[in-house]
Each structure stands twice: as C-alpha cells, then as structure tokens.
Amino acid sequence: MRSIGEMARDGGLGVSALRFYDRAGVLVPAWVDPVSGYRWYEPAQLEEARLLARLRRAGMPLADIRLVLASWSGTDSDLVRKLLDAHLRRLEQGLSDARSEFSALRALIDRQENVMTSLRTATARLTVAAPELAAALDTVRFAAGTDPELPMLGGVLFDIEDENLHLVATDRYRMAVARAGATGHDGGRVQVVVPAPLTDAMRALSDGEGPVRFSLDGDRVSLEAGDRQTAGRCLDHDFPDYRRLLPQAADHRVLVEVAEFREALETGPVRADETGAHDLSLLRVEDGTVTPCPDGDAGDPHLVAVNREFLLDALTAGARDRLVLEFTAPTAPIVIRRPDEESGFSMLMPVRLED
Structure with missing residues (x-):
C-alpha cells in the first residue's frame, strides 16, 4: 500500500489534488484509516494516478477523465480511444479559433499604432x-x-x-x-x-x-x-x-491585526495550486472575520483562495499594524488597504479552485 504522500510523489499529483479526486469519485483510495482519515492506495492505482496526471495536464474535462479511468482496465479500449480523439479535436479546434482571433487582434493593434502619436517627447x-x-x-x-x-x-x-x-x-x-x-x-x-x-x-x-x-x-x-x-x-x-482595473465597492470589509493574521497564514494550512509550484491559503470570510481554513469546496461563496506568498508580500507593503481586507466574491480581486488611506491599496487576483 502507498500512503497519499508516496502516491503524490510517484504519481505526479499533489496531495490536495488526490484529496479532490477522492471526493469527486475519480481516484478513490483503496483504504481509509477510520481513526485518522489517512488515505492508502494499492500499488495498481499508481498507473491510474499517472494516467490521471497526464489527462489533467492535457486539460481533459473531469467527466471524460472519469470515463477514461473507468474503462482503462477493461479489455475494450475503443471508448478510451474515442474520448482521447474527441478531446484532441476540441483542442485543435480551439487552437485554430484562437489563431484566427489573434490574427484579427494583431491587425487592430497595427492600425492603432499607425494612427497614434508618440508620447516619447513629453x-x-x-x-x-x-x-x-x-x-x-x-x-x-x-x-x-x-x-x-x-x-x-x-x-x-x-x-x-x-x-x-x-x-x-x-x-x-x-x-x-x-x-x-x-x-x-x-x-x-x-x-x-x-x-x-x-x-x-x-x-x-x-x-x-x-x-x-x-x-x-x-x-x-x-x-x-x-x-x-x-x-x-x-x-x-x-x-x-x-x-479600468480599480476595485469596486466591496461586500465585506474586514479589519485585521497584521501580526496575528500573518502568523495565522504562515503557520496555517496550505493547499498546492494546479501546477504544484505555489502554496494557496484558503480564506473563509464570514461574520466580519477572515480565517485561514484547511479545506473547502469550490462552490463555497465564503471561501477565497489566494497565493499565500503574494498575500504576505501585500501585508508587508501595507506597512501598518492594522489593514483592511475587502472581499466581494471568490472570483473577485482581494483588496488590501490602509485604514487611514483610501488612495493607496493593493489587489490580489484569487486562485480558482477546482470544481
């Protein structure tokens, strides 16, 4: 049996991704410790994890990934081939459409540059x-x-x-x-x-x-x-x-003690992003408070995911004992302001959680 950490290391999927695919019923561990909740996988599931990692990198929809894995160990591979071919056609069509749009955009840019007067003499x-x-x-x-x-x-x-x-x-x-x-x-x-x-x-x-x-x-x-x-x-x-990017009025404004909030971020739970290169902090915004939490669902309206390093940088740049964090929605930028100053602020784009 492989632990979830070993499966993540050898299968090419992060621990948080394995937990997500367990909840989604795509790659379910062979056994879960009833006391600790720790997940264990059979050796044969390593191949499925590696396959899942490849399909994920190729951008295949979750519904199709589920069907591919369900059919992978069968004797008839016709469905798997058809799903792969269909996804490849979608990618190729999407690339062709994108090339056409970018060609049109470049033409617009060229025309705009030809009529604009240079500002380099200011x-x-x-x-x-x-x-x-x-x-x-x-x-x-x-x-x-x-x-x-x-x-x-x-x-x-x-x-x-x-x-x-x-x-x-x-x-x-x-x-x-x-x-x-x-x-x-x-x-x-x-x-x-x-x-x-x-x-x-x-x-x-x-x-x-x-x-x-x-x-x-x-x-x-x-x-x-x-x-x-x-x-x-x-x-x-x-x-x-x-x-054009300036923030709109926020639905929630939370005053935080920077030292305490920083410690909560630095010592609190993190979740890897899709690339595995960055740590995410999941922030629960509710009842006038913001709290790092260990996990949550993508559809939770009170949960915002943010690059932890970027948020820590913004807290440092704020240079105040207290700062105001403004939230509107899980998909809207987070705004960090000084309580005594409205004209200066920083904004962080949230990270989209997997469905």
Missing part, C-alpha cells in the same frame, strides 16, 4: 517630499512584473497629473497603487514607466527628509536629491490603463 518637472516618494515606492514595488515576455510590466508607472503623482505596478496577478503629493508640474497628464532597477535606485535616493526632484525628458528620467542623482531610460512600452 517633458515633466516635479518636486516630491522624499519620505512620501519612498513610502509610495515601498507600497507598489513588490507587484512589479518579472516576465520577460511582458516587458511593459517590468517597472513602475509614474502617472503625473496636476499635483498628484500616482505610482502603479502589476504583474497581472496583483496590482498596487500609491499616491504622493507633487508640486511644480503645470502641464497635462504624463505617464512614464520606470524600469525596476532604476526604480530601486530612486528608492535608495529617497532615504532623506528633504525634497527630491523628478524629471522626464523624452525617454530619459532622473531623480535628484541634493547633489546626488540617478538617471536612466524609461521603458519604451505603454502601461495598461490601470484606472
């Missing part, structure tokens, strides 16, 4: 209090992207308008926004994406108490603090319109 001069800029950079830096395929997300957006400087960073799975007061800019709205290494240099330069001066000349940005300066080129990419 100039701006503004002064910001060093502590404000440092605090704003600390709030958003953790959310900057690192994917080389998406270079436009590999920095921090400096959005300058009137006496407001908004800093924004996102890697698609999380987004952070912060505001700092600014003076000296009397032109229209200007946006520039400062690459992450230059952003870090600007943060190091903002460690004093006096003002710092931010300048933009075309594709070059600089920051001066007294007789010190750091400068470089901005990213030659447009940042997504973050204003």
Whole structure:
C-alpha cells in the first residue's frame, strides 16, 4: 500500500489534488484509516494516478477523465480511444479559433499604432517630499512584473497629473497603487514607466527628509536629491490603463491585526495550486472575520483562495499594524488597504479552485 504522500510523489499529483479526486469519485483510495482519515492506495492505482496526471495536464474535462479511468482496465479500449480523439479535436479546434482571433487582434493593434502619436517627447518637472516618494515606492514595488515576455510590466508607472503623482505596478496577478503629493508640474497628464532597477535606485535616493526632484525628458528620467542623482531610460512600452482595473465597492470589509493574521497564514494550512509550484491559503470570510481554513469546496461563496506568498508580500507593503481586507466574491480581486488611506491599496487576483 502507498500512503497519499508516496502516491503524490510517484504519481505526479499533489496531495490536495488526490484529496479532490477522492471526493469527486475519480481516484478513490483503496483504504481509509477510520481513526485518522489517512488515505492508502494499492500499488495498481499508481498507473491510474499517472494516467490521471497526464489527462489533467492535457486539460481533459473531469467527466471524460472519469470515463477514461473507468474503462482503462477493461479489455475494450475503443471508448478510451474515442474520448482521447474527441478531446484532441476540441483542442485543435480551439487552437485554430484562437489563431484566427489573434490574427484579427494583431491587425487592430497595427492600425492603432499607425494612427497614434508618440508620447516619447513629453517633458515633466516635479518636486516630491522624499519620505512620501519612498513610502509610495515601498507600497507598489513588490507587484512589479518579472516576465520577460511582458516587458511593459517590468517597472513602475509614474502617472503625473496636476499635483498628484500616482505610482502603479502589476504583474497581472496583483496590482498596487500609491499616491504622493507633487508640486511644480503645470502641464497635462504624463505617464512614464520606470524600469525596476532604476526604480530601486530612486528608492535608495529617497532615504532623506528633504525634497527630491523628478524629471522626464523624452525617454530619459532622473531623480535628484541634493547633489546626488540617478538617471536612466524609461521603458519604451505603454502601461495598461490601470484606472479600468480599480476595485469596486466591496461586500465585506474586514479589519485585521497584521501580526496575528500573518502568523495565522504562515503557520496555517496550505493547499498546492494546479501546477504544484505555489502554496494557496484558503480564506473563509464570514461574520466580519477572515480565517485561514484547511479545506473547502469550490462552490463555497465564503471561501477565497489566494497565493499565500503574494498575500504576505501585500501585508508587508501595507506597512501598518492594522489593514483592511475587502472581499466581494471568490472570483473577485482581494483588496488590501490602509485604514487611514483610501488612495493607496493593493489587489490580489484569487486562485480558482477546482470544481
């Protein structure tokens, strides 16, 4: 007999996935300890687990996976072949449809780029209090992207308008926004994406108490603090319109003591995501409280799954003893705010639980 841990290691499925497929009646353990509830599997079930892992990676629907496993040990493999062929046809048709849509999208992008006027000739001069800029950079830096395929997300957006400087960073799975007061800019709205290494240099330069001066000349940005300066080129990419991603009014607002909540997350139960690369925390939001819980069903309206590391990063960036967590639905972003500040916040995309 194999323990659930051994089956997960040798079969290519996470422990949480094995528990899910047990509840779904797809891969049921041969024996469950009536006292501890621990699952044990027969040696012959290892082949089924490996088959299930392959079907899962291929994106086969759960109903078809159940039929494949039910027919796998039979002498007639006709049903299995038909199910595999049907799924392959669906994948091929889906890929063909996606290629057509992307071709149309690229054509639209090309037309849009041809009529847009370049913004790389913009100039701006503004002064910001060093502590404000440092605090704003600390709030958003953790959310900057690192994917080389998406270079436009590999920095921090400096959005300058009137006496407001908004800093924004996102890697698609999380987004952070912060505001700092600014003076000296009397032109229209200007946006520039400062690459992450230059952003870090600007943060190091903002460690004093006096003002710092931010300048933009075309594709070059600089920051001066007294007789010190750091400068470089901005990213030659447009940042997504973050204003369209701003959170709506939340259904639930929970004030948490950060130290206690952090400890609950770090010592509490976790669940692996579909890739097995990240730990998820399952948060139960009910009666004005949020609590990590060991397990739950995908259809539970009070249960939200989130990347634990991302949530811990957001708590650190919040830099307060207390923070407000806002929840709307298991599929809606989680918003983390400071109780005394509405203009700065971070958002985390929830992780979809398997049905």
